[in-house]
Amino acid sequence: MAKLPPKSMPLHSTPAAADGQLNTHTALPKGVMRWVLTTNHKEIGTLYLLFSLSMFFVGGVFALVVRAELFQPGLQLIDPEFFNQMTTMHGLIMVFAAVMPAFTGLANWMIPLQIGAPDMALPRLNNFSFWLLPVAFTLLLSTLLMPGGGPNFGWTFYAPLSTTYAPASTTFFILAIHIAGISSILGAINIIATILNMRAPGMRLMDMPLFVWTWLITAFLLIAVMPVLAGVITMMLMDINFGTNFFNAAGGGDPVLFQHLFWFFGHPEVYIMILPAFGIVSAIIPTFARKPLFGYTSMVYATAAIALLSFLVWAHHMFLVGLPLVAELFFMYSTMLIAVPTGVKVFNWVTTLFRGSISFEPPMLFALAFVVLFTIGGFSGIMLAIAPADFQYHDTYFVVAHFHYVLVPGAIFAIMAGAYYWLPKWTGHYPNERLAQWHFWLSVIGVNLTFFPMHFAGLAGMPRRIPDYALQFADFNMVSSIGAFFFGTSQLLFVIVVVICVRGGKKAPAKAWEGAEDLEWSVPSPAPLHTFERPPKFERSTS
Amino acid sequence: MRALRYWSTYIAVLPFLVPTASYAWNMPIGVTDVSGDIYRLHMTIFWICVAIGLLVFGAMFYSLFRYRHAKGAKAAHFHENTLVEVLWTAIPVLILVAMAVPATATLKQMYDPSDADLDVMITGQQWRWRYEYMGENVAFTSSLSTPRVQISGEEKRGETYLLDVDNPLVLPVNRKVRFLMTSDDVIHSWWVPELAVKQDAVPGFINENWVRINEPGIYRGQCAELCGMDHGFMPVVVHAIEEKAFDEWIAERKAAAEKEISGIDRDWKLAELMERGQATYEAICVSCHQPGGKGSPPAFPALAGNEQLIADQAWHLDRVINGVSGAAMPAFRDTLNPVEIAAVVTYTRNAWGNDTGDVVQPSVVAEQVDQ
Amino acid sequence: MVGMGVKLVYGNGGIVAVVGAAGVLAIMALWFGDVIQESRRGLYDEQMDRSFRWGMGWFIFSEVMFFAAFFGALFYVRQFAVPWLGGEGEKGVTALLWPEFVAHWPLLNPPGSSVSGPEQILSPWQLPLVNTLILVTSSITLTVAHEGLKLRYRHTCRNWLAGTVLLGCIFIFIQGVEYYEAYAHYGITLEAGIFGATFFILTGFHGLHVIIGTIILGVMLLRIHKNHFGPDHHFGFEAACWYWHFVDVVWIGLFVFVYVI
Ligand code: HEA
Numbered sequence A: 001m002a003k004l005p006p007k008s009m010p011l012h013s014t015p016a017a018a019d020g021q022l023n024t025h026t027a028l029p030k031g032v033m034r035w036v037l038t039t040n041h042k043e044i045g046t047l048y049l050l051f052s053l054s055m056f057f058v059g060g061v062f063a064l065v066v067r068a069e070l071f072q073p074g075l076q077l078i079d080p081e082f083f084n085q086m087t088t089m090h091g092l093i094m095v096f097a098a099v100m101p102a103f104t105g106l107a108n109w110m111i112p113l114q115i116g117a118p119d120m121a122l123p124r125l126n127n128f129s130f131w132l133l134p135v136a137f138t139l140l141l142s143t144l145l146m147p148g149g150g151p152n153f154g155w156t157f158y159a160p161l162s163t164t165y166a167p168a169s170t171t172f173f174i175l176a177i178h179i180a181g182i183s184s185i186l187g188a189i190n191i192i193a194t195i196l197n198m199r200a201p202g203m204r205l206m207d208m209p210l211f212v213w214t215w216l217i218t219a220f221l222l223i224a225v226m227p228v229l230a231g232v233i234t235m236m237l238m239d240i241n242f243g244t245n246f247f248n249a250a251g252g253g254d255p256v257l258f259q260h261l262f263w264f265f266g267h268p269e270v271y272i273m274i275l276p277a278f279g280i281v282s283a284i285i286p287t288f289a290r291k292p293l294f295g296y297t298s299m300v301y302a303t304a305a306i307a308l309l310s311f312l313v314w315a316h317h318m319f320l321v322g323l324p325l326v327a328e329l330f331f332m333y334s335t336m337l338i339a340v341p342t343g344v345k346v347f348n349w350v351t352t353l354f355r356g357s358i359s360f361e362p363p364m365l366f367a368l369a370f371v372v373l374f375t376i377g378g379f380s381g382i383m384l385a386i387a388p389a390d391f392q393y394h395d396t397y398f399v400v401a402h403f404h405y406v407l408v409p410g411a412i413f414a415i416m417a418g419a420y421y422w423l424p425k426w427t428g429h430y431p432n433e434r435l436a437q438w439h440f441w442l443s444v445i446g447v448n449l450t451f452f453p454m455h456f457a458g459l460a461g462m463p464r465r466i467p468d469y470a471l472q473f474a475d476f477n478m479v480s481s482i483g484a485f486f487f488g489t490s491q492l493l494f495v496i497v498v499v500i501c502v503r504g505g506k507k508a509p510a511k512a513w514e515g516a517e518d519l520e521w522s523v524p525s526p527a528p529l530h531t532f533e534r535p536p537k538f539e540r541s542t543s
Numbered sequence B: 001m002r003a004l005r006y007w008s009t010y011i012a013v014l015p016f017l018v019p020t021a022s023y024a025w026n027m028p029i030g031v032t033d034v035s036g037d038i039y040r041l042h043m044t045i046f047w048i049c050v051a052i053g054l055l056v057f058g059a060m061f062y063s064l065f066r067y068r069h070a071k072g073a074k075a076a077h078f079h080e081n082t083l084v085e086v087l088w089t090a091i092p093v094l095i096l097v098a099m100a101v102p103a104t105a106t107l108k109q110m111y112d113p114s115d116a117d118l119d120v121m122i123t124g125q126q127w128r129w130r131y132e133y134m135g136e137n138v139a140f141t142s143s144l145s146t147p148r149v150q151i152s153g154e155e156k157r158g159e160t161y162l163l164d165v166d167n168p169l170v171l172p173v174n175r176k177v178r179f180l181m182t183s184d185d186v187i188h189s190w191w192v193p194e195l196a197v198k199q200d201a202v203p204g205f206i207n208e209n210w211v212r213i214n215e216p217g218i219y220r221g222q223c224a225e226l227c228g229m230d231h232g233f234m235p236v237v238v239h240a241i242e243e244k245a246f247d248e249w250i251a252e253r254k255a256a257a258e259k260e261i262s263g264i265d266r267d268w269k270l271a272e273l274m275e276r277g278q279a280t281y282e283a284i285c286v287s288c289h290q291p292g293g294k295g296s297p298p299a300f301p302a303l304a305g306n307e308q309l310i311a312d313q314a315w316h317l318d319r320v321i322n323g324v325s326g327a328a329m330p331a332f333r334d335t336l337n338p339v340e341i342a343a344v345v346t347y348t349r350n351a352w353g354n355d356t357g358d359v360v361q362p363s364v365v366a367e368q369v370d371q
Numbered sequence C: 001m002v003g004m005g006v007k008l009v010y011g012n013g014g015i016v017a018v019v020g021a022a023g024v025l026a027i028m029a030l031w032f033g034d035v036i037q038e039s040r041r042g043l044y045d046e047q048m049d050r051s052f053r054w055g056m057g058w059f060i061f062s063e064v065m066f067f068a069a070f071f072g073a074l075f076y077v078r079q080f081a082v083p084w085l086g087g088e089g090e091k092g093v094t095a096l097l098w099p100e101f102v103a104h105w106p107l108l109n110p111p112g113s114s115v116s117g118p119e120q121i122l123s124p125w126q127l128p129l130v131n132t133l134i135l136v137t138s139s140i141t142l143t144v145a146h147e148g149l150k151l152r153y154r155h156t157c158r159n160w161l162a163g164t165v166l167l168g169c170i171f172i173f174i175q176g177v178e179y180y181e182a183y184a185h186y187g188i189t190l191e192a193g194i195f196g197a198t199f200f201i202l203t204g205f206h207g208l209h210v211i212i213g214t215i216i217l218g219v220m221l222l223r224i225h226k227n228h229f230g231p232d233h234h235f236g237f238e239a240a241c242w243y244w245h246f247v248d249v250v251w252i253g254l255f256v257f258v259y260v261i
């Protein structure tokens, strides 16, 4: 176990201390322990981002295993049992270990800087939240090595496949998700407390950058739905280990109950993965269009509307489980409504571009690709929302195409855009422009090559989560697989760009981008370990 | 309404004329009224989305091109306009209402299984389907019949690779058939794209659905809900035949079933049972216990050389009749008839070097099943 | 540091879990110890105090949602699943599978023959009612203690708080007795169909929260004893109160929906 820190250590970096009452910037522990014990929001942010990037590659390699097996019909590389484990782990890792921590990392780094706070509100909690993650995912990944294999029931782990018929390692899977969930809840509490309590004097809620707003709402979603996930996996745990009958009709339970609870969490979860992305894009587009964001207020309301609606639509994932007709209609209508606030956002971005003065640095490229490709993903979402049509789409590659469009060129591109946008602030250097552009163009081509054919495969009738398929799907799958390896390989470029950028490159001034307005650009680049120890004066940009 | 349908079908097919018919890029129009409605709904929404997309992306790319910094564009500074915000909230709402109207109509129709001419109970099992023509005393299971050598690639794959079964579901055309779907183990989902029927089969509950097929033919589909290892190997095949042919077929099946039951009491020979048992084994047990009874431990025990199995016939019989609760091994008391159970147990006790020489008589099994 | 502790926990599985749990507890104790010390040294300004308040408030909200999942499950099975299994409502055809089953709540006769239901259910007007009264009273005594603290009546505060802790312990004891009765005489067990499952998960998690709450209040008692709190500066105490009231409110919900209706 870690040695206990010297008694004076924790005092040193509490906000109270950072506020200047105890200004001892000495005695940082050296080496690994410095990172293990850090309570500094920037260092924790970096840890989150590095963790997420490495997990993105782990999840990506699992996806490549899946794509390799699907390259042509027949069983070539792996057996069906292992295929299911790969699909499941890919989904779980990407969702819980890549996208969510990436956003939390960005929040850690940028929210205090954007609101002029010296640190997060609860720094020690922050450290704890982070270190839960490696624990959770080491445990989750280790299930692959256990007898009977790891989780093989899809990232949605429907009962009773995940209870009565599950491999022995499922109990560990549940524990891992519990730990990751606690981490998310604590992280979200911290973010909310920071935003509500630590803003620079004079900054009202409606003065906050949109990234902060979207995160405030995301954090609310997290706190509202992660406990429900915890609840449902607890029931699973009971069904598996203590003989309860929650998901067993013989005892008066219902397998569909599992799905209701899961999707009550699961649908807001997908917005958890997209709202911060909206925030990032809303920061980048005005910067490079050199024009204030169009419709700030409506953006805030639209985000809130999406979040609230997201509690009412969960059963659109369950159109086929045999819901009563009224339920079916209710969930269809409410789901369709989400297009309205999302549309408002898209229109606002486009109008921000209109009559701007637009340049195409890497963050902007990714943000623009986000707008187009996310919208395409949204369109397929609307198609899925039409319940009768979903009877044909459900559980086919059409759904897989839909959610990869909103997640990969959606969430992942937004994260990339954010990374390119803020790298100068983090490292003091601009990322290499040429390499970044290569990265961008290869990614755009790769993503479409991978996921566009999946629409056709799905419509033509290919179910998801199958290791082998009928011959008429062969061509689509071959293209997808080639695209996947292409896209995956091009992500190595991103790592190269980041490494180069950390080590050197063109020096960035405090305000690294000409059109950037928010508070983070008022501190030097790279941002020193401690910023805003005296709260900045926030001046409203009048217009 | 009519006009909308007409136009949408018309525009819908246009871009899909290029690829050949056998190589589908799009949802099938199908062979029922409902499937046609769904297809048109799908295309209508699709084109609406395309239109919105063209507008939005058009405006976007126009701006990107026209207002380039590199070309010296000067940024304007407007950032608010309540009127446009209201407009682009209201217009999408109207579009959505327009989508919702036909969707609601189609859904209502799909939700009305009343006045059916025939009821079929469809039960999902890991990993096959069981069909029961209710009130007709005809029931059988239907499993994948694509040879394993094709899956492993040792033999050339046929045209209907992975979409072939031993016993297809036979249905009459022009009659309303009601499906009652359930499952014996995990959730499955019975799907035939051309019939536009996809419905989850939930253990312990029954979901209803229905179909009225307009054209005779063979329609293929697959299980659409992850149900474990062989989820990808659980096809559905429907033979839709003329009404008269159907009536004859069902009468034949009924007679055959009665004949088999009547054979319970006689003494069966080892060779007879072995032959029968092998067929059953290869249709049912093989997906878990693997060819040659090798199993795939630890999940699925080997039957070949299984010491407890060889030593204890009563235990063996009990496992097959009653299954193993809490594990994947199903109880076969209701899904196989006593002859089949006797045969498959005899077979497993004598095949692959298990040579016990035991012969289990159907009458013995029948007694145990009735308990 | 804390993370390292947990890492040890489940890495190897098995008995290590116990050691690990102890480790986590130890770390939490040290962590909270640090916080208490800092607080005592007056290192926390008003802003920090507000952060703690937001933190605790949202934490309780997350707990509310955790219970909401279990209540949701209870409502769902009562409103939908059980009636459907019994042949009522839109999915009533399901009764074909369970010809003998009659839907009735409390569910004494689960549909499947492999599951046996409870023989009898507990009357709400005996132990549960007593427990309700105890918890409600404990909320009142806690409020008195809190008021006492604000008015600098340290002894009043200590005594009433001690009373609250005592009531918490009695509640847990009675709950224990009830569980014993349930298992020994009523046939209400975890395995007893969905009634047993919902009953134990709701009361069980509530009971766990009472135990945690009692421990927290116990710590507060110690801190009162050591005179840690000032009349205006005692968020630790207030947070404990919030938590306790929350636990109390959940019980009222439980009493109504699990026992009475
Ligand atoms: C970031 C994640 C994300 C996001 C943002 C979305 C957004 C949406 N999703 Fe998606 N979805 C997923 C992730 C996401 N989804 C995942 C992971 C799954 C699968 C889970 C699984 O089973 O494993 C899934 C599955 C899924 C289903 C279930 C399909 C099935 O299993 O059968 C449905 C059905 O309704 C759906 C609908 C929608 C809708 C309506 C939106 C809307 O929010 C989209 C709104 C956006 C637009 C519509 C575009 C912009 C709007 C305009 C330009 C305005 C004008 C437009 C109109 C009037 C149409 N999604």
Ligand code: HEA
Pocket: A056, A057, A059, A060, A061, A063, A064, A066, A067, A087, A088, A090, A091, A092, A094, A095, A099, A153, A154, A155, A156, A400, A404, A407, A408, A411, A412, A450, A464, A465, A466, A480, A484, A487, A488, A489, A490, A491, A492
């Ligand atoms: C944010 C979430 C996210 C992201 C980013 C991705 C990214 C990708 N996903 Fe997806 N995916 C999901 C979320 C996500 N996915 C979910 C939730 C499911 C559903 C799971 C379920 O059904 O339960 C799913 C399911 C899913 C399937 C369906 C599986 C099935 O139904 O059986 C497929 C199939 O092609 C797929 C492919 C891919 C590919 C090719 C990528 C690519 O973008 C990945 C890019 C690749 C890399 C980043 C790797 C790069 C690494 C290297 C190049 C290193 C090389 C080194 C070595 C080889 C040593 N995913």
Ligand code: CUA
Pocket: B124, B127, B187, B188, B189, B223, B224, B225, B226, B227, B228, B230, B231, B232, B234
């Ligand atoms: Cu049965 Cu998938």
Ligand SMILES: [Cu+2]
Pocket: A266, A267, A270, A314, A316, A317
């Ligand atoms: Cu959803």
